[in-house]
Amino acid sequence: MRAGSVVLVAGGSAYALIAASTTPFTLPADVCTGLVIVGMAVLVIVRWPLRTRFARLAARAPEAPVHPCLPWLLLLVVFTAWELFNYLVPGSRADHPTFSSITDANDRFYVLKALLFLGWMAAALLIVRRGARR
Amino acid sequence: MSVSTVSYVVWGAMGALALLLWWLSYARPSAVAHPSDVVGRVVTHPVGRIVVVVGLMWLGWHLFAR
Secondary structure (H helix, E strand, O other), X not given: OOHHHHHHHHHHHHHHHHHHOOOOOOHHHHXXXXXXXXXXXXXXXXXXXXXXXXXXXXXXXXXXXXXXXXXXXXXXXXXHHHHHHXXXXXXXXXXXXXXXXXXXXXXXXXXXXXXXXXXXXXXXXXXXXXXXXX | OOHXXXXXXXXXXXXHHHHHHHHHHHHOOOOOOXXXXXXXXXXXXXXXXXXXXXXXXXXXXXXXXX
């Protein structure tokens, strides 16, 4: 692992541990989360081209019956449908947990919340990098 | 089986399916695209990239701040 990657992982982990120690609906939580959002916005403005060229995937193998992105699209559709069903169906949140309520339960454990925050920042970094000018 | 158990089983199945697709993206890349390639494709779409960025920002705010 390169030195830059080590610094990035160590710094990100330290920040996630700090952010995980905050409580939602408080100023520290707003600041810790808001700084990442602002940082992401700055990186997108600085690194992303104004116009994009749609990325192509590697050629599909002749035996592949469907587009290789289709399984992920179907999973996203099922996820969204299940989330909406649980959100809208009458009944308690305990009976019909949404993704948010599951992560709320996860947030009771400091390390799990820190990992979730780290994963969110990693996803942001991945998106910024993949959309950057190459 | 209670209603909540069914809900959690479905959530768990979706998590397991995501892991399976992730594994398949390495084992059979011609059939299942790698997640980073899917992201790369979406964020190079003029509308898709805005939806993804704003969606991720909202998700973080929703999960950790409000």
